Amino acid sequence: MASLFDHAIRLGDDALILGQRLSEWAGHAPMLEIDLALSNIGLDLIGQATxxxxxxxxxxxxxxxxxxxxxxxxxxDFRNCLLVEQPNGDFAQTIARQFLFSNWQELLMTEIAAAPAPALSAIGAKAVKEVAYHARYASEWVVRLGDGTEESRARMVAGLDSMWRFVDELFDPADGAASLRPAWDARIADTLHAASLDVPKPRRAVTGGRRGHHSEHLGHLLTEMQFLQRAYPGVTW
Amino acid sequence: MVESVLDVLSRVPDPEIPVVSVVDLGIVREVRDDAVVITPTYSGCPATLAIEAGIRAALDASGHGDMKIETVLSPPWTTDWISEEGRAKLHAYGIAPPSRSQVVCPRCASTDTEEISRFGSTPCKALHRCRACGEPFDLFKCH
Structure with missing residues (x-):
C-alpha cells in the first residue's frame, strides 16, 4: 500500500500538471466563455495541487x-499519470482529456473525502465540490461536439482516440483505484451514448507516469512552468 | 476581546468583492483568544493570500498583533455560510446571491433569467443574463 506521501504526491502532481496544461489555453480558447472556464478549471486544479x-x-x-x-x-521525480501531461491539441482533444480525467477525479475525490486520513480527506472534500463542475462541463462539451456537426464529431472521436490508451493507468491496482473502474465506465458510457459516440475499443495501455517514466511532453511543460525558479532560485514576488 | 476582534474583521473587505467582508462570506470560522481561524473558499482562489494579508494588517493595526491566523480546510467552505447581511450586500452591489431555487436579477428583480456560462470572472461566480431587462449579471454560485 502506498504511503501518505506517495499518495499525496500523485494527487498533487495530477492536479498541478493538468492545471498548467489548461493555463496554456488562456487567451487562445475559441470563445471568451471557454477561455474563462478552462482558466477557472486550471485554477481549481492548481489550488488542489497546492x-x-x-x-x-x-x-x-x-x-x-x-x-x-x-x-x-x-x-x-514527478508521479502524475500520463494522461494529464498530454498536449492540448485542438479543443476537442483538450475536452476529451478533461472528460476522462474529471470523471475519474470526481469519483476518486469522493472516495478520498471519506478516507480515514483526516488531512487527505479534508482536501478531498473540498476538491470534490469543484471537480463536479469540471466533470459536468467536459461532459456537456463531449455531447455538444459529438452530437454537433460532422467536423466537430470527427474531432471529438479523434480526441477520445488519442487519449484512450492513457485510461488504464488511472485504475492501476497499485494505487488502490481499480475499484472505481465500473462506476467510471458507466459514467463515460452514459455521456458517450448521449453524444451518439461509441466507447473507444480497448487498446494497449501506456503506463509509467506513477513510476516517473514520462513522455517527452512533460519535460517541455516543466521547462516553462519551472523557468523562473530555475533561473532565479528562491525568488518571491 | 472576541467581540472586538470580530468587529475589526467585519471591516476587512474581500479583495475581489470589496462590498462584503471576510466575516460576511463565512471565511472567518472562529475567533479564539489567541487565534483567528479562517477557511479558503475555492482551493485555487487567488484571493486567499490577499485575504490572509488583509486580516493580518487589520489585526496588527488594532492592537491584536499577537493573534495568530490558522487556516483549516475541514469542513469545506460553503455558500450557506454567507450571512443574510452579506447576501443583501451582494444583491445591492449587482451580484445575485447564491440561491438553491430561483436566480433573481439584481437589477430589476425579475426571475426570468438564464445562465450564459457556469464559469465567470472569478471562481465563485457564474455569468447570467436577465431576459426581462436584458442585462448580464454575475451570480454567486452555490457551493
Missing part, C-alpha cells in the same frame, strides 16, 4: 513546501 503538495511536504518532513515540490523537482 494543498496536496503541502501535505506531501509535511509528511516527508524534509522542509520542502508545495512550491519546492512543484518547482524544484525534475521530470523523473
Amino acid at each position: 494543498h496536496f503538495l503541502k501535505l506531501a511536504g509535511e509528511e516527508e518532513g524534509k522542509g520542502r513546501d508545495a512550491d519546492a515540490l512543484a518547482f524544484r523537482r525534475d521530470v523523473l
Whole structure:
C-alpha cells in the first residue's frame, strides 16, 4: 500500500500538471466563455495541487513546501499519470482529456473525502465540490461536439482516440483505484451514448507516469512552468 | 476581546468583492483568544493570500498583533455560510446571491433569467443574463 506521501504526491502532481496544461489555453480558447472556464478549471486544479503538495511536504518532513515540490523537482521525480501531461491539441482533444480525467477525479475525490486520513480527506472534500463542475462541463462539451456537426464529431472521436490508451493507468491496482473502474465506465458510457459516440475499443495501455517514466511532453511543460525558479532560485514576488 | 476582534474583521473587505467582508462570506470560522481561524473558499482562489494579508494588517493595526491566523480546510467552505447581511450586500452591489431555487436579477428583480456560462470572472461566480431587462449579471454560485 502506498504511503501518505506517495499518495499525496500523485494527487498533487495530477492536479498541478493538468492545471498548467489548461493555463496554456488562456487567451487562445475559441470563445471568451471557454477561455474563462478552462482558466477557472486550471485554477481549481492548481489550488488542489497546492494543498496536496503541502501535505506531501509535511509528511516527508524534509522542509520542502508545495512550491519546492512543484518547482524544484525534475521530470523523473514527478508521479502524475500520463494522461494529464498530454498536449492540448485542438479543443476537442483538450475536452476529451478533461472528460476522462474529471470523471475519474470526481469519483476518486469522493472516495478520498471519506478516507480515514483526516488531512487527505479534508482536501478531498473540498476538491470534490469543484471537480463536479469540471466533470459536468467536459461532459456537456463531449455531447455538444459529438452530437454537433460532422467536423466537430470527427474531432471529438479523434480526441477520445488519442487519449484512450492513457485510461488504464488511472485504475492501476497499485494505487488502490481499480475499484472505481465500473462506476467510471458507466459514467463515460452514459455521456458517450448521449453524444451518439461509441466507447473507444480497448487498446494497449501506456503506463509509467506513477513510476516517473514520462513522455517527452512533460519535460517541455516543466521547462516553462519551472523557468523562473530555475533561473532565479528562491525568488518571491 | 472576541467581540472586538470580530468587529475589526467585519471591516476587512474581500479583495475581489470589496462590498462584503471576510466575516460576511463565512471565511472567518472562529475567533479564539489567541487565534483567528479562517477557511479558503475555492482551493485555487487567488484571493486567499490577499485575504490572509488583509486580516493580518487589520489585526496588527488594532492592537491584536499577537493573534495568530490558522487556516483549516475541514469542513469545506460553503455558500450557506454567507450571512443574510452579506447576501443583501451582494444583491445591492449587482451580484445575485447564491440561491438553491430561483436566480433573481439584481437589477430589476425579475426571475426570468438564464445562465450564459457556469464559469465567470472569478471562481465563485457564474455569468447570467436577465431576459426581462436584458442585462448580464454575475451570480454567486452555490457551493
